[in-house]
Amino acid sequence: MRAPTDRDLVRRARRGDREAAAALFRRYWPDAWRAAFAITGRRSLADDVASDGFERAFAALGRFDDGRPFGPWLHRIVANRALDLLRAERRLTGDEPAETADDAPAHEAGDRGLLAAVAGLSLERRAVVVLRYGVGMTPTEIATALRLPVGTVNSRLARALAQLRAALEVERVD
């Protein structure tokens, strides 16, 4: 049997169908959480951000234009929530939030140099990198999600990639 489309699930959820809403949640939760984790770099924050993102999205389901895709809309909410929280934390403490041992990314056997380089990007660049490569959104979708011009997204991506290349070059020389 054909799986229901996002549009079907959104319409049913709007009418109060909790099973449809739960199906929509399960379809997008892993990606939303990973995106939140990749932006925040902390498991505890990712839990909060992804959870808040879904809560806000479901509360606003009545206003969602179901002619548009659900995924990018949800990821926009999650990415913006992550950026808001990190900016607030940075603004309040005056520093980039320090990672504790408990919160450190769990890439034990992964590409540690690249991971460190991604974590070293500014919030704005990190977000577009995560949405582009982690979530698989196109620059146009990212631009819609973050309410930015497509040119800004492309330039942030290009600069982020250049910064990552430079960081990895230093790593090779070292």
Added chain:
Amino acid sequence: MSTELEGRLEGLLAEAPEPDAGVEASALARALDALPAAGRRPRWLRTATVALAALVVLLAIAAGSLAAAGALRVSFGERPAGRAAPAQLQLPAGAAGVLALVDGRLSAAVRGGFRLQGLPASAAALSPHALYVAAGVGDSLVAMAPDGRRAWSRPAGGRVVAIAWAPDGLRIAYLVRSGRGLLLHLVWGNGTHDAIVDRDVRPVVPSWRSDSLALAYVGAGGRAVVYDLGHDSRRVAGRAAPVTALAFAPAGTTLLVATPDAVFAGARRLARGAVEAVGWLGRRPAAAFAAGGGAASVRTLGRSGRPAERVRVRGVVLAIAAGVVVTRTPGRLLAVRPPSSVEPLLRLQPAEQVNALAFRAR
């Protein structure tokens, strides 16, 4: 065309860890609760609801009259307030500010419109007139101004676990978890002149005397200690231990001290029972005791310790402050203003922990 770096990025981010199943279940419950209500109720049900509400109002007025006439016992019954609890922290009527730290996320609402939601924090407190919020953020102590901007921040040298702002607003006491234990600090309200007062204290929120010249905290031995700022001296207040909560009177010098099974005013025992919270309702000391069946009994206590008033409230009492009893029921945080006002403050998930609460009256 995809470069080697882009290929590596795709591989790296795909390896992000999996979310915890418990977190997913809790997030799903929250998300489903946030769904908009579907459709309007039928007309007959609305009519019945209005009639029931009118009956409840009449009963509340009658109960209030009895209480005013000196009846000792007022009960809110087993039914909670009918209104649904809000997803965001609500400022109750008559309050200047309210703050809640739930599962390490700080929410605050103050009368001037300042609203904060979901900031990761380890401890928090409101300034005396609820114009500022002090919070432990990362390993810093931060004061936030009414517009949400940082007024100041200073490194705390560890996780801040409790904060108490002096009634005159000029000093803040805070506890910091260091490698060996808990330190009690005092800092001026503008974030300068930080000093350590005690290097080994218990994790109980300190309480300020109404004149802001003395501070009660729980020392390493588990007893209440009063630190006199003017003389830089300390004295142990009573023999009760282990002290679980402290509350100086809003006027005067009486210190309420709670242990797990009794309440003391200084050295004098006022009442026995399984204590949930202590505080002041008006000028009277008050204590909440577990009453079984998911309810608590809140008593205001006379000089001899005899209950002057006794109010039964639903749920677990988390705080008594500024004339308000804050309780937690399954799914909700409520502000109970004896004898008969109950306002939902916030929707809670069963697994969510309330780490700190603050309430300021106008």
